[in-house]
Amino acid sequence: xxxxxxxxxxxxxxxxxxxxxxxxxxxxxxxxxxxxxxxxxxxxxxxxxxxxxxxxxxxxxxxxxxxxxxxxxxxxxxxxxxxxxxxxxxxxxxxxxxxxxxxxxxxxxxxxxxxxxxxxxxxxxxxxxxxxxxxxxxxxxxxxxxxxxxxxxxxxxxxxxxxxxxxxxxxxxxxxxxxxxxxxxxxxxxxxxxxxxxxxxxxxxxxxxxxxxxxxxxxxxxxxxxxxxxxxxxx
Amino acid sequence: xxxxxxxxxxxxxxxxxxxxxxxxxxxxxxxxxxxxxxxxxxxxxxxxxxxxxxxxxxxxxxxxxxxxxxxxxxxxxxxxxxxxxxxxxxxxxxxxxxxxxxxxxxxxxxxxxxxxxxxxxxxxxxxxxxxxxxxxxxxxxxxxxxxxxxxxxxxxxxxxxxxxxxxxxxxxxxxxxxxxxxxxxxxxxxxxxxxxxxxxxxxxxxxxxxxxxxxxxxxxxxx
Numbered sequence: 001x002x003x004x005x006x007x008x009x010x011x012x013x014x015x016x017x018x019x020x021x022x023x024x025x026x027x028x029x030x031x032x033x034x035x036x037x038x039x040x041x042x043x044x045x046x047x048x049x050x051x052x053x054x055x056x057x058x059x060x061x062x063x064x065x066x067x068x069x070x071x072x073x074x075x076x077x078x079x080x081x082x083x084x085x086x087x088x089x090x091x092x093x094x095x096x097x098x099x100x101x102x103x104x105x106x107x108x109x110x111x112x113x114x115x116x117x118x119x120x121x122x123x124x125x126x127x128x129x130x131x132x133x134x135x136x137x138x139x140x141x142x143x144x145x146x147x148x149x150x151x152x153x154x155x156x157x158x159x160x161x162x163x164x165x166x167x168x169x170x171x172x173x174x175x176x177x178x179x180x181x182x183x184x185x186x187x188x189x190x191x192x193x194x195x196x197x198x199x200x201x202x203x204x205x206x207x208x209x210x211x212x213x214x215x216x217x218x219x220x221x222x223x224x225x226x227x228x229x230x231x232x233x234x235x
Numbered sequence: 236x237x238x239x240x241x242x243x244x245x246x247x248x249x250x251x252x253x254x255x256x257x258x259x260x261x262x263x264x265x266x267x268x269x270x271x272x273x274x275x276x277x278x279x280x281x282x283x284x285x286x287x288x289x290x291x292x293x294x295x296x297x298x299x300x301x302x303x304x305x306x307x308x309x310x311x312x313x314x315x316x317x318x319x320x321x322x323x324x325x326x327x328x329x330x331x332x333x334x335x336x337x338x339x340x341x342x343x344x345x346x347x348x349x350x351x352x353x354x355x356x357x358x359x360x361x362x363x364x365x366x367x368x369x370x371x372x373x374x375x376x377x378x379x380x381x382x383x384x385x386x387x388x389x390x391x392x393x394x395x396x397x398x399x400x401x402x403x404x405x406x407x408x409x410x411x412x413x414x415x416x417x418x419x420x421x422x423x424x425x426x427x428x429x430x431x432x433x434x435x436x437x438x439x440x441x442x443x444x445x446x447x448x449x450x451x452x453x454x455x456x457x458x
Contacts (some may be wrong), residue, residue, distance in 0.1 A: 001431035069289045073433050074398035077412060088426050089240075165303075172305035176404060183307050187405070196315045202310065209305050 006191050007201070019189055026185035027206050033102055033181060034171040038164060040107030046115025046153075050144060052119040063115070070112035078104040083177040102174045110167050117163065121156035124147055154225055161218035165211045172207075180205060201213050244422040245431065253421070257414025260328060264410065268335035269343075272396075274387065275336065276343030279374065283344070284351060294344075301341035307405050309338050311436045314406045327408035330398075339396055346388050350381035387451040394443050398436065410433070 001021040008020040025189045051063035070078070081106040125148060133143030173183040190196040282294035301309065313334040317326045354377050362372030382389075399414040409417075412432055419428025 044380055067435070068441060072398075072437045072444065074412070075399040076401045076435055077403060077429070077433050081433055085426050085429050128397065138383055169303075169305040172307040173402070175307065182310075183305065183405075186311060190311075190315070197319075200312055201317065204308055204312070207305060207308065211303050 003201075006197055009191075009196055012192070017136065017195065022189070023182075023185055023202060023206075026180055026182045026203075027210075029174075029179055029181040030168070030171050030206075031210070033099070033106065033179060034168045034175050036103040037106035037110060037171065038167050039161075040103060041110035041114050041161075044108065044111035046118055048111060049118025050122065050149065051117035052115065053122045054140075067112040067115050070109050071116075075106070075109050075170055075174055077213065078109050079173055079177055081105070086215065088122070098177050099179060100177055102177055106167065106170060106174070110163065110170070113163055113166075114160065115157040117156045120159075121135075121152035122156060125151055151227070154222075154227060157218060157222045157225075161215060161222075164214050164218060168210050168214065187211060195206055236295045240427055240430075241424060242427055242431070244418075244424050244427070249422075251420035254411065254414040256409040257409050259411060261397065261400045261411040262405070263264050264331060264335055264400045265393065267332055268396055269393045271336035272339030272343045273347070275340035276345075277341060277347045279344035280347040280351060283348060298341045298344050300337055302345075306338060307402050308401055310334050310402060312400045313337075318439050321371070323436075327403065327406040330406065331403045335396070335400070336349055342392055343389065344390060350385035350388075351377055353384050354380045370402060383454060386454055387395070389448050390450070391444070392446045393438055396448070397443075398440060401436075 005203070008023070009018050011017065012019055012022055026165050048066050049062045052067070054060050054063075073081075079102060082101040083098060087096065100213045127148055129151070130143060131146040137144065172179060172183040174181050175187065178184065186199055189199045193199065248281045260429065279294045279298060282290040283298070304312075310331065314327065314330045317330055357378050358380065360374055362376045367375065393409060400410055403410050404412060407413075415432035415435075416425070419425035422428075
């Protein structure tokens, strides 16, 4: 098999862009979609996950319903809902750029998975922690803010790391609504250049590099925030 | 607006003309990839736990590579490479079947590895003490327990697999989602078609995961 990489420096036909610069801009879109969706997922997922552990039943059920809803519909279908269905049901949203819609689709989908991890993290804490907070006269909000969440968030860093790596992979689904990210680049450049193997190799490598970088970054965060005597901390 | 939704196009004819074929393919893809993936995945897990580097290393590389690439890219890779390797083009459906089996094997293998490791070491020693070979110990003692312990997780992975079958969209295979899309285009009702697709997927996945949850409490070996 003979690989030929020269075409990356070739013009795509508009007189200024090369395939290489297109590839890099596609990487940028992948990072932008995944990054924005991750922020949304982390915010919503933390709130929903926390609410699921509340002692108030209807709040917990509502939060559970959120998780079930976003977990049981395929991501691609959810992206189509955001892109095709929601703007036509809610006319004011018609002019929202597809990038934003995809970020919401991917973000809400991932929020259910983050919520699941956050709930598991909080519930893995000994009951005594919650009781100790109450015994000290803290309100529910204070108990969460000062006692439960600081420990729970440290516990969930490893599972959140794999979710962060998943969101990079899942952002590839944005190709279906014409976001010019890596996967769409792969499909289009493959068609145009007929050098599919080289194109796919380049794209796959960028996905792996991105995922590895996130993995290292999260490991760094994990190391920075660890508490001596606890999960992975110094004894 | 919501009032404009018109679901009247949804009738038996639509189901049999557009959806049945796609639904059948999604089910087929799920079941074949599950069966093939569990068999191949178990083999991979056994290789990784064999303690022989020449078996463990390739298996680990395979699993880790598959798990770090987006499924859509894997689908595209196989769709490009299979014709290249066998010398003739292959339909999107057949390509999807091969891709999903090989891709899911990586995920099932991680589950099986955890399952095998969850079986107490004494069980293996007991097998050897009875004079069983390594293969017999695995087949008769370790794997049955590993399967039982991991059954809920394997089924949960299968639900995820069923959701992921929608990604064959990338190579244009005709699955359940495609069926809804084509129906929506045909009746000029894409909004309703996508909404219905979401409802159908939700009902299927939600009921399956409720069943798995029930099973979880029943099947666990009390230790």
